Amino acid sequence: MTDSARALLDSVHRELAPREDENRLLPLLREGSAPAWVLGALAAEESRIVPCDWRSFLTLSARAADRPTREFFAGLAEGEGAALGALPKLSAALGWSEQDVADYRPKAGCQAYPAYMSWLALHADPGDAAVAIVSNFAAFGSYCAEVASALRAHYGLTDEDCEFFDLFGTPQPGAAERAEAAVQAGLDAGTLTEGLARRYAHLFQDYELMFWNTLPDSL
Secondary structure, three states, X not given: OOOOHHHHHHHHHHHHHHHOOOOOHHHHHHOOOOOHHHHHHHHHHHHHHHHHHHXXXXXXXXXXXXXXXXXXXXXXXXXXXXXXXXXXXXXXXXXXXXXXXXXXXXXXXXXXXXXHHHHHHHHOOHHHHHHHHHHOHHHHHHHHHHXXXXXXXXXXXXXXXXXXXXXXXXXXXXXXXXXHHHHHHHHHHOOOOHXXXXXXXXHHHHHHHHHHHHHHHOO
């Protein structure tokens, strides 16, 4: 059993890191060859995902028994709220109207990720869920930063248009410390189960990659 949150998080991240380059959408974006409809669909998928994750984080915050974990998930929920406000600008910049987004039929491979997040919110110990979520932060943040860069370089979007991906692609002050405090609280209380936390992290990564790969795989 790992006693230090930092040691546990570093260990899980090392387990996950070899697969971080399996995102098949990013190479298309880097060279500007991804069709515009794929990007619009990505924004439309996110318009379903963000409200779901927002509720999941609030649920985990409400279920948490300690203050650090409650504050950690409440902070994540606040970030989802800000991201939701940025999505209409992104969709509009990609040529999708509000009606286009509403009429879009989500793909199961993209929506499996928030479905699993909802499962974690209801069934996992909040400390175990925190390990799974935090362990994917670095990869998710780097993906979003690369998308924002590609949108500017190849698709003519402005800084304002890219706010959604910038929010997730830019580390927030104090976020790493809050995450570590939440995991440490679970370790100290003995409620965090390392084996389950690692299992959840690997599944979380599978669903994360499924989200990013579903749209390019449909080309």
